[in-house]
Amino acid sequence: MQRIGVFVCWCGSNIAATVDVQQVADELAKEPGVVYSTNYQYMCSQSGQQMIQEAIKEHHLTGIVICSCSPRMHEATFRKTAAAAGLNSYMVEIANIREQCSWIHKNKEEATEKAIILGRAAIAKVHLNAPLTAGESPVVKRALVIGGGIAGIQTALDIADAGFEVDIVEKKPTIGGKMAQIDKTFPTLDCAACILTPKMVDVAQNEKIHIYSYSEVESVKGFVGNFTATIKKKARYVKEDVCTGCGLCTEKCPMKKVPNEFNQMLDNRTAIYIPFAQAVPKVATIDPNACMMLKNGKCGVCSKVCTAGAIDYTQKDEYIEQQYGAIVVATGFNTIKLDNFDEFAYSQSPDVVTSLEFERLMNAAGPTGGTLLRPSDHTHPHTLVFVQCVGSRDISGCGKPYCSKICCMYTAKHAMLCREKYPDTEVYVFYIDVRTPGKNFDEFYRRAVEEYGVHYIKGMVGKVAPKDGKLMVQASDLLANDQLLIEADMVVLATAIEPDESARSIATMLTASMDTNDFFTEAHPKLRPVESPTAGIFLSGVCQGPKDIPETVSQASAAAAKVIGLLVKDKLTCNPCVAESNELMCNGCSACEKVCPYGAITYSDKEFRTPYRTTIMRRVASVNPAVCQGCGACTVACPSGAMDLKGFSTRQIMAEVDAICK
Amino acid sequence: MEKNEKELAQLIQEISGLNPKKCMKCGKCSGACPAFHEMEYHPHQFVDMVDRGDVNRLLESKSIWMCLTCFACVERCPRDVKPANFIEAARLALIRQQGCNHLKDEAVPPLLDEEMPQQAIVSAYRKFKK
Amino acid sequence: MQVEETKEFKPTIVAFCCNWCSYAGADLSGTNRLNYPANVKIIRVPCSCRVNPMFILRAFQRGADGVILCGCHPGDCHYTTGNYYARRRMTLLFSMLDFLGIEKERTRVEWVSAAEGAKFAATMNDFVATITKLGENRRLEDIRCKKQ
Numbered sequence: 048m049q050r051i052g053v054f055v056c057w058c059g060s061n062i063a064a065t066v067d068v069q070q071v072a073d074e075l076a077k078e079p080g081v082v083y084s085t086n087y088q089y090m091c092s093q094s095g096q097q098m099i100q101e102a103i104k105e106h107h108l109t110g111i112v113i114c115s116c117s118p119r120m121h122e123a124t125f126r127k128t129a130a131a132a133g134l135n136s137y138m139v140e141i142a143n144i145r146e147q148c149s150w151i152h153k154n155k156e157e158a159t160e161k162a163i164i165l166g167r168a169a170i171a172k173v174h175l176n177a178p179l180t181a182g183e184s185p186v187v188k189r190a191l192v193i194g195g196g197i198a199g200i201q202t203a204l205d206i207a208d209a210g211f212e213v214d215i216v217e218k219k220p221t222i223g224g225k226m227a228q229i230d231k232t233f234p235t236l237d238c239a240a241c242i243l244t245p246k247m248v249d250v251a252q253n254e255k256i257h258i259y260s261y262s263e264v265e266s267v268k269g270f271v272g273n274f275t276a277t278i279k280k281k282a283r284y285v286k287e288d289v290c291t292g293c294g295l296c297t298e299k300c301p302m303k304k305v306p307n308e309f310n311q312m313l314d315n316r317t318a319i320y321i322p323f324a325q326a327v328p329k330v331a332t333i334d335p336n337a338c339m340m341l342k343n344g345k346c347g348v349c350s351k352v353c354t355a356g357a358i359d360y361t362q363k364d365e366y367i368e369q370q371y372g373a374i375v376v377a378t379g380f381n382t383i384k385l386d387n388f389d390e391f392a393y394s395q396s397p398d399v400v401t402s403l404e405f406e407r408l409m410n411a412a413g414p415t416g417g418t419l420l421r422p423s424d425h426t427h428p429h430t431l432v433f434v435q436c437v438g439s440r441d442i443s444g445c446g447k448p449y450c451s452k453i454c455c456m457y458t459a460k461h462a463m464l465c466r467e468k469y470p471d472t473e474v475y476v477f478y479i480d481v482r483t484p485g486k487n488f489d490e491f492y493r494r495a496v497e498e499y500g501v502h503y504i505k506g507m508v509g510k511v512a513p514k515d516g517k518l519m520v521q522a523s524d525l526l527a528n529d530q531l532l533i534e535a536d537m538v539v540l541a542t543a544i545e546p547d548e549s550a551r552s553i554a555t556m557l558t559a560s561m562d563t564n565d566f567f568t569e570a571h572p573k574l575r576p577v578e579s580p581t582a583g584i585f586l587s588g589v590c591q592g593p594k595d596i597p598e599t600v601s602q603a604s605a606a607a608a609k610v611i612g613l614l615v616k617d618k619l620t621c622n623p624c625v626a627e628s629n630e631l632m633c634n635g636c637s638a639c640e641k642v643c644p645y646g647a648i649t650y651s652d653k654e655f656r657t658p659y660r661t662t663i664m665r666r667v668a669s670v671n672p673a674v675c676q677g678c679g680a681c682t683v684a685c686p687s688g689a690m691d692l693k694g695f696s697t698r699q700i701m702a703e704v705d706a707i708c709k
Numbered sequence: 710m711e712k713n714e715k716e717l718a719q720l721i722q723e724i725s726g727l728n729p730k731k732c733m734k735c736g737k738c739s740g741a742c743p744a745f746h747e748m749e750y751h752p753h754q755f756v757d758m759v760d761r762g763d764v765n766r767l768l769e770s771k772s773i774w775m776c777l778t779c780f781a782c783v784e785r786c787p788r789d790v791k792p793a794n795f796i797e798a799a800r801l802a803l804i805r806q807q808g809c810n811h812l813k814d815e816a817v818p819p820l821l822d823e824e825m826p827q828q829a830i831v832s833a834y835r836k837f838k839k
Numbered sequence: 840m841q842v843e844e845t846k847e848f849k850p851t852i853v854a855f856c857c858n859w860c861s862y863a864g865a866d867l868s869g870t871n872r873l874n875y876p877a878n879v880k881i882i883r884v885p886c887s888c889r890v891n892p893m894f895i896l897r898a899f900q901r902g903a904d905g906v907i908l909c910g911c912h913p914g915d916c917h918y919t920t921g922n923y924y925a926r927r928r929m930t931l932l933f934s935m936l937d938f939l940g941i942e943k944e945r946t947r948v949e950w951v952s953a954a955e956g957a958k959f960a961a962t963m964n965d966f967v968a969t970i971t972k973l974g975e976n977r978r979l980e981d982i983r984c985k986k987q
Binding site: 443480510521 | 731733734735736737738739740741742745746751753754781784785786787788789
Binding site: 117118119143145146147148150151152153154157158160161164165168560568570571572580624642644676677678679680682683684692695697700701703704705707708709 | 851853858862863865866867868869870872873874875877880881882883884885886888889890891892893894897898901902903914915917918919920921924928960
């Protein structure tokens with residue numbers, strides 16, 4: 048039996064004016080288990096707290112009920128008070144008789160009666176309280192960043208700046224991501240490589256950052272502060288620490304007809320390659336699908352020309368296990384495949400290109416050296432048609448239902464650059480809506496129309512048909528209510544973007560939740576936009592939703608700030624009010640595991656004793672207290688009643704219900 | 710007409726089973742339409758007219774009979790609005806009203822093609838003459 | 840409902856409020872001195888998804904006349920998805936209660952955010968008025984629990 052003390056607060060006249068505090072204290076003193084009951088002007092004051100502490104010691108109280116203001120106000124205060132007197136801080140219950148009683152009721156008799164009932168409910172609950180101790184778990188002071196695009200780079204740099212070790216895992220041979228492929232950035236039109244490559248060099252030179260390029264995260268175990276990741280370093284058949292990046296091998300390699308991914312397949316590379324001149328790490332990689340030596344053992348030119356002796360045809364995939372305190376997801380995006388959009392003749396004509404391909408065509412380091420030429424016959428195009436929303440805002444199932452956000456601006460940029468470099472071109476942009484929210488964005492778009500004379504047409508292209516080396520573009524002009532037929536030299540499709548195909552498997556690995564479009568969901572859409580609901584997982588860049596470079600960078604830094612906030616702690620104090628499974632009652636049905644938004648529940652086979660000295664193996668649930676946030680969804684889902692929430696147990700809430708309904 | 714304009718628009722929506730509100734006015738349907746220049750009102754306008762309940766003009770227009778029902782607009786529509794289905798529904802809405810046939814009986818014979826199979830003519834009559 | 844509908848009838852109403860939104864909303868209606876009847880007694884739960892249908896049955900068994908569950912607005916749940924679970928569970932429970940003869944009006948789910956003190960008070964006033972009109976609930980009551 049608990050020995051309970053009741054302390055009724057007057058809160059000056061805030062409570063005492065409408066509630067007869069003396070009567071409340073007297074009535075509650077009659078409740079079973081209550082050994083001490085009193086009232087005082089200000090319980091939260093120094094002397095009030097002292098009074099509580101003395102009473103705890105003097106009456107050997109095992110639980111206290113404080114009838115005062117909202118627990119949201121002073122629960123923490125009174126818990127500390129109890130702890131200072133040697134009572135477990137979770138043996139304190141608050142009856143809210145100010146915000147939810149005295150302040151809303153005018154009739155003193157009614158309010159007093161309600162205060163007594165609320166006090167009874169709190170007493171009934173505290174009877175069933177058990178001392179809880181907040182667990183602690185250590186924090187490994189190292190962060191993992193998955194993805195080495197601008198988001199991953201910025202996050203890693205910021206975390207390393209604070210003095211923590213960071214590993215970047217990038218599946219391509221170089222970091223840099225999509226931004227490295229881009230020509231110019233809107234709305235300032237500065238060159239993307241000029242602002243990105245110094246950052247890549249910073250990453251390479253930072254002692255705290257380790258880059259695992261051409262690597263993938265294979266598995267992740269553990270929980271916040273204590274993840275264990277297995278990283279697969281794919282065999283690149285070149286010794287990373289020996290290769291000087293001179294590029295001699297790439298010149299001599301006889302296998303010269305391999306499509307170049309970095310240039311969006313618009314030209315070819317060799318089987319041994321360095322993606323681009325400023326690659327980090329600047330190390331060659333052999334494409335095992337193209338290399339003759341690896342395929343049938345006949346070649347070996349690269350190993351002969353390599354003066355450093357870096358080529359190693361026998362290299363194998365390597366697995367590295369590493370511990371991390373926090374994981375940042377920065378997996379980025381890809382443009383969607385255009386298989387469902389035959390009307391734009393993308394597969395029929397090389398002159399129909401996606402915007403990312405167009406970026407490469409305009410890029411000085413691209414396949415045409417920065418001169419805009421038609422991919423089909425390498426002639427100068429005179430009429431260009433840009434089509435917006437290709438695959439975006441599409442609910443028919445062919446594309447993506449969301450707005451890809453960046454297309455309006457990059458199309459304006461492309462159109463503007465075209466007109467600037469080649470004033471003899473006619474540029475048409477077909478749009479549904481032009482969306483330019485952002486600093487200097489609308490001004491930029493208007494400049495494209497007003498100063499550069501780009502023809503913006505409200506309408507959509509219905510059909511593109513290649514005819515005699517030209518592209519016949521049939522489109523509607525909704526403002527003129529007309530159908531146009533434009534003879535174009537090139538068509539550029541503002542293709543929708545989608546999360547990288549690796550995102551879903553990574554989310555599964557991390558038990559991070561995703562939306563139906565495979566974008567990672569944030570812990571709170573407004574207030575916790577860079578955290579995943581799973582503790583210790585942070586989101587950076589487009590993996591969370593479409594965004595442009597400035598937004599990506601600011602989100603990346605925000606994620607870094609959150610990671611630093613986690614890593615500076617030596618130990619994490621866990622919320623002790625977490626779910627707990629009673630293994631004797633659990634039947635292993637997995638209902639709780641499915642509703643848990645945090646992936647805190649795992650199953651394992653456990654041996655149980657049965658009569659006659661036999662044992663059986665049963666599958667039972669266990670909750671990781673470091674991951675559980677204490678929502679209680681599992682407790683209701685559990686059909687056998689094995690799952691319960693500490694601090695808000697089924698019995699406690701039932702006791703409150705009983706006390707109120709009595 | 711027996712029904713008022715709003716009811717007719719409602720009827721067209723019911724027959725088509727589609728929601729014109731989903732349309733985001735991109736105009737891809739009109740961009741794709743091969744019969745665009747034959748029509749007074751164009752596919753994107755059909756949808757808008759049905760949505761606004763402004764259908765009398767549409768039903769009186771020849772446009773709805775000019776649609777080839779090639780389904781280019783249905784195929785290309787990114788919003789699943791399917792303008793051709795509205796046009797078909799508009800035709801049905803007209804046909805369902807007795808005496809509101811597109812052509813009068815006596816106007817038909819001169820239009821007939823000699824090479825058209827008899828059976829096709831008879832079944833067309835069955836369908837449209839009620 | 841054979842109870843004489845006198846003005847004396849004061850229903851017992853149990854309100855389950857989630858800690859993050861609705862309980863804060865209830866506090867706010869107190870801070871703003873927005874009145875609602877004293878019949879409403881609030882039980883704090885971490886999330887609306889913590890509310891087991893059993894709690895509601897228990898409340899009716901012990902003589903409650905109405906039960907209301909308040910949670911964060913859909914999409915705003917502190918635990919991301921808790922209120923969706925609550926919504927589904929309550930939909931099922933309420934249709935079962937309806938089948939048992941407990942009027943639909945006696946049970947309610949409301950979304951009240953931490954900023955909606957006025958909504959909380961208005962909701963409670965409306966709910967109490969509805970229950971008062973319906974009269975005492977005896978359908979599930981366990982007469983052994985009844986205080987004579």
